[in-house]
Amino acid sequence: xxxGLSEEQSMLKKTVRKFMEDRCPTTFVREMMADxxxxxxxxxxxxxxxxxxxxxxxxxxxxxxxxxxELAVMMEEMGRAVLPAPFVETLMAAEALLQAxxxxxxxEYLPRIASGELIATLAMDEPEGFWEAAAIKAxxxxxxxxxxxxxxxxxxxxxxxxxxxVTAVRTAEGAAxxxxxxxxxxxxxxxxxxxxxxxxxxxxxxxxxxxxxxxxVPAARVLGExxxxxxxxxxxxxxxIVALSAEMVGGAEKxxxxxxxxxxxxxxxxxxxxxxxxxxxxxxDMLVDIEGSRxxxxxxxxxxxxxxxxxxxxxxxxxxxxxxxxxxxxxxxIQCFGGxxxxxxxxxxxxxxxxxxxxxxxxDATFHRERIAELWL
Amino acid sequence: xxxxxxxxxxxFRERVREWVQKNLxxxxxxxxxxxxxxxxxxxxxxxxxxxxxxxxxxxxxxxYGGMGATLIQQLIxxxxxxxxxxxxxxxHGKGMLGPTLxxxxxxxxxxxxxxPILRGDVVWCQGFSEPNAGSDLAALQTRAVIDGxxxxxxxxxxxxxxxxxxxxxxxxxxxxNTVPKHRGITYVMIDLKTPGVTVRPLDQITGVHxxxxxxxxxxxxxxxxxxxxxNRGWYVAMTTLTHERSTAYLGHPxxxxxxLERLADLARxxxxxxxxxxxxxxxxxxxxxxxxxxxxxxxxxxxxxxSRVRGEEPGAEASMAKLYYSEMLQRMTxxxxxxxGPYSQLVRNSKWALVEGDWQYQFLYARAATIAAGTSxxxxxxxxxxxxxxxx
Ligand SMILES: Cc1cc2nc3c(=O)[nH]c(=O)nc-3n(C[C@H](O)[C@H](O)[C@H](O)COP(=O)(O)OP(=O)(O)OC[C@H]3O[C@@H](n4cnc5c(N)ncnc54)[C@H](O)[C@@H]3O)c2cc1C
Numbered sequence: 001x002x003x004g005l006s007e008e009q010s011m012l013k014k015t016v017r018k019f020m021e022d023r024c025p026t027t028f029v030r031e032m033m034a035d036x037x038x039x040x041x042x043x044x045x046x047x048x049x050x051x052x053x054x055x056x057x058x059x060x061x062x063x064x065x066x067x068x069x070e071l072a073v074m075m076e077e078m079g080r081a082v083l084p085a086p087f088v089e090t091l092m093a094a095e096a097l098l099q100a101x102x103x104x105x106x107x108e109y110l111p112r113i114a115s116g117e118l119i120a121t122l123a124m125d126e127p128e129g130f131w132e133a134a135a136i137k138a139x140x141x142x143x144x145x146x147x148x149x150x151x152x153x154x155x156x157x158x159x160x161x162x163x164x165x166v167t168a169v170r171t172a173e174g175a176a177x178x179x180x181x182x183x184x185x186x187x188x189x190x191x192x193x194x195x196x197x198x199x200x201x202x203x204x205x206x207x208x209x210x211x212x213x214x215x216x217v218p219a220a221r222v223l224g225e226x227x228x229x230x231x232x233x234x235x236x237x238x239x240x241i242v243a244l245s246a247e248m249v250g251g252a253e254k255x256x257x258x259x260x261x262x263x264x265x266x267x268x269x270x271x272x273x274x275x276x277x278x279x280x281x282x283x284x285d286m287l288v289d290i291e292g293s294r295x296x297x298x299x300x301x302x303x304x305x306x307x308x309x310x311x312x313x314x315x316x317x318x319x320x321x322x323x324x325x326x327x328x329x330x331x332x333x334i335q336c337f338g339g340x341x342x343x344x345x346x347x348x349x350x351x352x353x354x355x356x357x358x359x360x361x362x363x364d365a366t367f368h369r370e371r372i373a374e375l376w377l
Numbered sequence: 378x379x380x381x382x383x384x385x386x387x388x389f390r391e392r393v394r395e396w397v398q399k400n401l402x403x404x405x406x407x408x409x410x411x412x413x414x415x416x417x418x419x420x421x422x423x424x425x426x427x428x429x430x431x432x433x434x435x436x437x438x439x440x441y442g443g444m445g446a447t448l449i450q451q452l453i454x455x456x457x458x459x460x461x462x463x464x465x466x467x468x469h470g471k472g473m474l475g476p477t478l479x480x481x482x483x484x485x486x487x488x489x490x491x492x493p494i495l496r497g498d499v500v501w502c503q504g505f506s507e508p509n510a511g512s513d514l515a516a517l518q519t520r521a522v523i524d525g526x527x528x529x530x531x532x533x534x535x536x537x538x539x540x541x542x543x544x545x546x547x548x549x550x551x552x553x554n555t556v557p558k559h560r561g562i563t564y565v566m567i568d569l570k571t572p573g574v575t576v577r578p579l580d581q582i583t584g585v586h587x588x589x590x591x592x593x594x595x596x597x598x599x600x601x602x603x604x605x606x607x608n609r610g611w612y613v614a615m616t617t618l619t620h621e622r623s624t625a626y627l628g629h630p631x632x633x634x635x636x637l638e639r640l641a642d643l644a645r646x647x648x649x650x651x652x653x654x655x656x657x658x659x660x661x662x663x664x665x666x667x668x669x670x671x672x673x674x675x676x677x678x679x680x681x682x683x684s685r686v687r688g689e690e691p692g693a694e695a696s697m698a699k700l701y702y703s704e705m706l707q708r709m710t711x712x713x714x715x716x717x718g719p720y721s722q723l724v725r726n727s728k729w730a731l732v733e734g735d736w737q738y739q740f741l742y743a744r745a746a747t748i749a750a751g752t753s754x755x756x757x758x759x760x761x762x763x764x765x766x767x768x769x
Binding site: 001002003004005006009069260263264271272274275277279280281283284285287288291292293294295296298299301302313314317320321366368369370372373376377 | 378379380381382383386449641644645655658661662664665666668669670672673674675676677679680682683684686687697700701754756757758760761762764765766767768769
């Protein structure tokens with residue numbers, strides 16, 4: 001029994017930390033906030049050369065063949081750096097291909113994802129609904145050997161940069177909302193697709209509207225069996241929320257470190273503010289929340305990777321807990337910084353805003369607690 | 378990262394499980410609501426039974442009658458005991474004094490005191506706190522003066538759990554007034570039958586009395602009962618406290634999980650206006666929160682154990698675990714009250730009381746969790762100062 005990182009995992013952590021410190025300081029994040037695309041193709045390529053885009057892609061498709069624990073390790077470090085790039089979405093699109101793709105589809109996309117050539121993302125939410133199967137209404141009607149798709153997808157990460165959007169559409173109305181959902185490999189360049197970047201509170205991340213207006217999707221672009229998309233998506237989401245939880249733990253930890261550092265330096269009433277218990281105890285609570293969250297995160301990563309009973313519960317527990325923690329920690333951090341924490345110039349708002357975005361991705365804490373109640377009670 | 382146990386550990390688990398199943402009488406199960414007197418009798422009998430079975434103190438070194446169990450084995454043992462819903466026994470001797478004597482005791486002290494602890498023959502209590510020394514323990518004032526080969530003790534201890542049951546007390550006394558307060562303290566074992574000792578139980582908010590005041594009036598204690606050196610007691614006490622905070626909770630995650638399942642049952646079985654409380658969206662949110670916390674506490678414990686297996690010293694992490702579970706436990710029992718609604722007003726032996734009034738007892742008892750063994754505020758100070766390095 002070892003509830004801790006192996007030597008290789010610790011090495012990986014160090015490598016990613018070093019890279020992020022060198023190549024993704026907050027000055028870089030701010031550059032990307034102002035950048036039209038919202039990420040750096042050069043940095044993307046550098047990460048790809050280290051093999052990271054293929055981290056969880058099997059070796060036969062030029063990946064590294066690692067699992068969710070390793071991805072969690074990496075995401076923690078990316079969370080610390082508030083990385084502006086569709087890294088996890090690309091890996092999750094690859095995951096959908098691995099789960100449901102045909103041999104040809106895997107061969108076509110996965111090596112290009114692993115090499116960094118292809119950025120991929122996921123499109124699920126729509127204007128009228130989100131987080132649940134019932135939300136998926138974008139309509140696909142049979143045409144030729146494939147479908148003609150119309151509808152609007154919202155909050156699609158980096159659709160502006162992606163060459164592939166794994167998109168959930170409805171090919172049939174079933175008795176239950178989970179029935180009749182189909183996954184397609186949408187080419188953003190296909191006629192009828194319009195991608196519009198949205199103005200987001202977390203400026204270090206691009207979210208887009210993807211409009212589909214009678215887009216022709218050939219059978220070769222259908223992922224898995226028609227109507228069987230939801231179970232695949234559920235599996236992908238389960239990994240996605242664990243990866244997001246890791247990003248949140250990493251971000252929360254960095255925010256706490258910045259706060260503790262400041263609390264040691266900032267002097268008021270002749271003493272460092274960190275000697276006041278109102279500040280000190282807030283920091284201790286941050287530590288406890290982060291440790292608790294990290295435990296739930298790594299347990300979930302291990303449980304999902306090994307598909308043990310209760311893995312769904314563990315994933316939702318991690319998402320709920322880490323969402324609350326990241327928000328609470330960054331909100332508390334701003335308070336500890338005082339006026340300077342309210343300035344644009346100070347970095348803490350990058351974390352605060354990232355916390356809010358990650359919280360609402362794939363279900364917030366309230367959503368996942370209700371899911372726990374459903375699965376458990 | 379690997380959360381599986383080795384075949385040897387698995388086998389050890391089987392052995393413990395088999396033994397408990399055979400030896401734990403159904404009516405001794407820990408979660409059965411009962412009076413304090415019944416609880417004490419069972420605890421003492423269970424300690425003896427553990428001894429007969431060879432399980433009295435598995436963490437103790439073999440030379441003192443233990444098993445020299447690894448930390449993982451202790452975890453497994455505590456987990457199995459928790460899973461079987463076994464009583465926790467009277468832990469002060471085994472859990473606190475024993476480990477202190479291994480480190481600081483003389484050969485005579487070990488020979489005299491360890492075997493009876495193991496057999497469950499002698500009950501110990503802890504005499505650290507005083508009316509004017511709680512969180513600031515080093516401010517303690519109970520005076521001890523050397524007179525020939527004896528210490529003569531005058532003063533008062535308070536909040537000593539099981540004081541009225543105990544045969545002996547390990548205590549901190551002041552032997553020097555002219556030096557900084559930590560350096561004038563001595564750690565001593567006191568036979569509570571010595572003339573001049575008066576033990577007075579104190580009624581608690583639960584209506585029962587676990588803890589006591591202990592008064593000392595010219596109590597003569599042989600110098601051979603001093604553990605460690607005169608005036609070095611503070612450092613000896615730190616060992617006791619580290620043990621109080623470090624392994625005691627290994628079985629807690631499972632006990633809390635079982636308690637949580639009972640809470641879910643309470644929600645399923647309690648109806649308000651015809652609808653089970655388990656269907657109420659607010660209650661569901663709170664139950665799920667408790668679920669997350671109970672699970673996370675387990676992970677905190679596992680992470681701490683793993684770091685110690687890797688060779689890291691037990692440190693302030695114990696403060697984290699203690700802070701975490703005590704506050705979590707309060708939220709859980711508060712939720713039970715919320716689920717019961719107006720029934721939460723009724724206690725044991727009342728007509729209409731739910732679950733024999735057990736949640737009321739748990740609810741009240743949980744207030745002690747954030748006070749005893751170091752208050753939550755003190756734990757936060759420790760975490761902030763020792764782990765985060767914030768100034769005092
Ligand atoms: C059920 C129970 C069983 C116990 N069993 C034993 C036992 O067997 N043996 C034994 O020796 N003792 C025992 N105790 C005593 C326990 O260790 C003390 O109650 C505890 O250390 C707190 O001390 P106090 O009660 O004097 O409170 P105080 O120290 O007076 O604290 C009062 C309040 O002030 C806060 N406070 C104090 N100092 C600080 C600070 N520096 N910063 C912030 N806040 C502070 C505390 O957190 C608390 O909220 C027991 C207590 C209980 C409730």
